[in-house]
Amino acid sequence: MADNFKVIKGEAEEAIKIMKEVAAWGRSVGFKVWKDEVLTKDKLLKYANEDDFCIGQVSGDDACCMILQWEDTLFWPNAKKDEAGYVHKLCVRRDYASQGLPAKMVEFAIEECKRRNISYLRLDTGWTNTKLCNLYKSLGFELVDRFVLDDGGAFALFEKKVE
Numbered sequence: 760m761a762d763n764f765k766v767i768k769g770e771a772e773e774a775i776k777i778m779k780e781v782a783a784w785g786r787s788v789g790f791k792v793w794k795d796e797v798l799t800k801d802k803l804l805k806y807a808n809e810d811d812f813c814i815g816q817v818s819g820d821d822a823c824c825m826i827l828q829w830e831d832t833l834f835w836p837n838a839k840k841d842e843a844g845y846v847h848k849l850c851v852r853r854d855y856a857s858q859g860l861p862a863k864m865v866e867f868a869i870e871e872c873k874r875r876n877i878s879y880l881r882l883d884t885g886w887t888n889t890k891l892c893n894l895y896k897s898l899g900f901e902l903v904d905r906f907v908l909d910d911g912g913a914f915a916l917f918e919k920k921v922e
Contacts (some may be wrong), residue, residue, distance in 0.1 A: 764816065764863050766813050766864070766867045767814050768811075770814050774826070775812075777850060778824060782795065791888075808828075811826050811829075815863055817855060817858070817860075823849070823852065825848055826846070827845070827846055829841070834914065834916060835881060835916070843877060843880060844868055846865070862898055868880050869919075879921060881917065881918045882895065883915065884914065885913070886914055888915075900917035902915055902917055903917065
């Protein structure tokens, strides 16, 4: 797998297609996932730059994606500038499930952090999403806080030291 995996950056429209596909699958099996109305280029570019969109390719096929940002004022409002990279909307197409792609994307994010001399990689997920919380723990992230939005939605905040 490692020999045929690469990450390309700046492909927002293609990444959003993957996000919508994965979200539709998630809804079809009963997961609480992003709604299509928040997965638009206009809405996502309010918080991210085009270059923040990353697509993981397996043998040239778009297999997974994420947004890798350099600030997150919503979930980490007290973070210092250049303290962390922030992973959002990490998702894998069903045809590529169980191939270790989340780990590959996290490895890519860690290398990007190292290039920028950034000490932490952070992400968030639903507080009650046990499966994703366990996935992130298995990738070396530690649960560091709980964040509750004004609408009552609770999120688990995870952090990994970049070494």
